Structures are given as C-alpha cells and as structure tokens.
Amino acid sequence: MKRILSFLCLTFLCATIYAQDLDRVLQQISKDSIQYNVESLQSFPTRFTFSPYCREVAFYLKDRMQNYGFEVEIDSFYVENFIWGDMEESCSMYLYNVLAFLPGYHDGRDTSFFLGAHYDDRSVSYSLDDSFVLAPGADDNASGVACLLEIARVWSKENIRSKYGLRIEFYSGEELCFLGSSHRLDSWSRTYPTHPLGMLNLDMVGNNSSDSIHLEYYDFCEWLTNLALENITTYTNLHANLDQEYIERSDSWIFYSWGLDALFLTENDFSPYYHTPQDSSIYLDYEYMIEVTKLATSIAYDVATDKNNVSLDEAILENAIKVYTQENTLYIDNLPNQTQEIRLMNVLGKTLYQEKYPRTSHYSNSQILKNIPKNSILLLQVVTPEKVLTKKFVR
C-alpha cells in the first residue's frame, strides 16, 4: 500500500512539477521584450531579400542567439541572376539563413524540434527601387522572429535542458519563392544526420482582430496539430482557427514537402499594411503576441521534453525518412531496415508504383516519375512489420 501510495505521489509530483515548470517559463514571456525585438528589426530601413542590410540583420540575429547560449551557424548561399514575379531586373547576391541549435541530452542522436520564421520582407511592388529603400516588415515577419527570439530568451533564462534538441532558425528569401528554406533543406538532404521531430513556423503573428489565430495544419501530422489544439486551450486565451487555406504560403510548406511534420501559425486577419512601407511596429498588438509566443513555447517545450513520451518514436522514424525528387528520379533516404514494401500513390489513394523489399537505406529509382506531372502531390507509404508510415511530398 505504502509503495502504491508513494508511486502515486511520485506520479502526481512529476506531473505537477512539469506543469509548474512550463507555467513558470510562460510567465517569463515579456511584452517589452517582444516589442523591443520587433523595433530592433524594423530599425534596419529595409530587409528586402536582396538588400545589403540582410547580411547585417543575419549577424545581428546570430549575436542575439549566441547570447542566449545557442550554437549558431550562418548558412550563406549565393543566388545568381534571380528574377521572379514583377522584378524589373535580376539580382545576384549572397543570402543568409541563421541556424541556432541547443542540443538535447538524449542518447547522442541529433533529434530536434524546429521553430522557424523568415526575417526578410518586401514592399508592395517587386520594383527593386521600392523594396531596396523601405521595407520595415514589422508584421511580415519581424513579428514571427520577435516571438522566436523571446522563446530563446526564456529558454535560456530558465536554463531548460530538454531531452531533444531545439532549433530556432531564421530564413532569408521567403518573399522570393522560399529561397532560404529551400536552400536549408536542399543542403540538409545531402549532409544532415539529424532526426527532425517537426517544424513550427511563425509568419505574420502581430495583427490581432479577434484573439484568433490560424493553425494551418498539414495532412498526416495529427500529433502536432492535436498538441497545438490542446495547448492553445490550456495555456493561452486565443481561439484556434483550424484550416489549410495558407499552408503553401510560407516556409513550413517547404519543410512539409521535404517530408517533415509541420504546423504554421499566422494571424487570423492579415494586417492591412503587410508588404507596404507602412508595415510598422505601431500597428502590432503585443498582448496578442505574448499569447502566440506562449503557444509556440508550450509546443516546443512539450516536444523537446518529450512530455507525452509516446508518439515521438514513430514521429522520429517517419520524419527521418526523406523523400525528394530530381528530374525523373525519386530518392528516399533513411528507409527503415525492416521495410517490406514501398508504395507511391496519388492523393486519391491510387497506387502508381509499388516495390517489395526495396534496397535500403538510400533508395533511388530513375523510372518511377516519368509519367507523373511536375508539382503533383504524392504519397509515399512505407510498410514495416509494425506500421504503415505515410509521407506526403511534391513531385
């Protein structure tokens, strides 16, 4: 009896300590601090993707994250003769992602959760003259970056040491066809040994009209969507607007297309000033941003500390599998050793190709995609003795 009692007490105590820990972390989130972050970013006259200020912004963000104890890498890449949309002339320049990492104490595997926000902006037209001069981008997307910087601050202040690693990443080039996040994942697929748990993207989270927020959810990522739904009620006064209308409109789409579980937070009604020279810090609602930061913090905390201690093994296994295409070749990396079959299907569930006992773990096949149009959304099913894993990707 005594044993049972002490077991119950211990369980209760652990649950209580856990809740208190997270509550204490969330209480540290500061309006002033978030506002300071937005204003600091806005103090660069423009963060247009091809403005020379972006390099300064990247190094500023690097310093900030290093001060919070993160390992930080500037991920630079050269873009040559880039032209898109109504751009009047092409641009060639180095762009800079900022990748910050705090390792977990787990068994040495590089398992981590991603928080991401783009820091570049543009003004109303693609005319280089406009955007080169003034693009303050307070809502789009200093707001998302500001919330992530605040998460880094409280994470560091509370000295959180989580089971899994936390990655906080700031991307350039989102405004021009997701250049930054695409580069990030492109180089990663070749070299990166990590097991990603999922990606939470914040883009435009400062304009409040109804205390609501879009939870832009992706198919086959239920555990992440459900966690967000649970935490929005438990830890914030926001209302969730669960939909998929904007899922292709920010960096999380790239992560999702490359096979990661993802979720995207964005304000319910878009700021009337975004992509204009009036997108200023004075129009943001910092109380609202506290709530958004609480939501993002609680999700990152629950995943990184492995609160539920259940679904993550599957998430790790599933997320570790990387699916990507080049021309007509389909590549699948990190197929589980026990894979019995792979199936390629269209979104209606029609099987387009299947193969039993594919050679693992780096699989490629140059014939499969020949008759499938580019940009098709496809499903890859990986059948193992225990389960069927399904990943969605874009051809």
Ligand SMILES: [Zn+2]
């Ligand atoms: Zn944006």
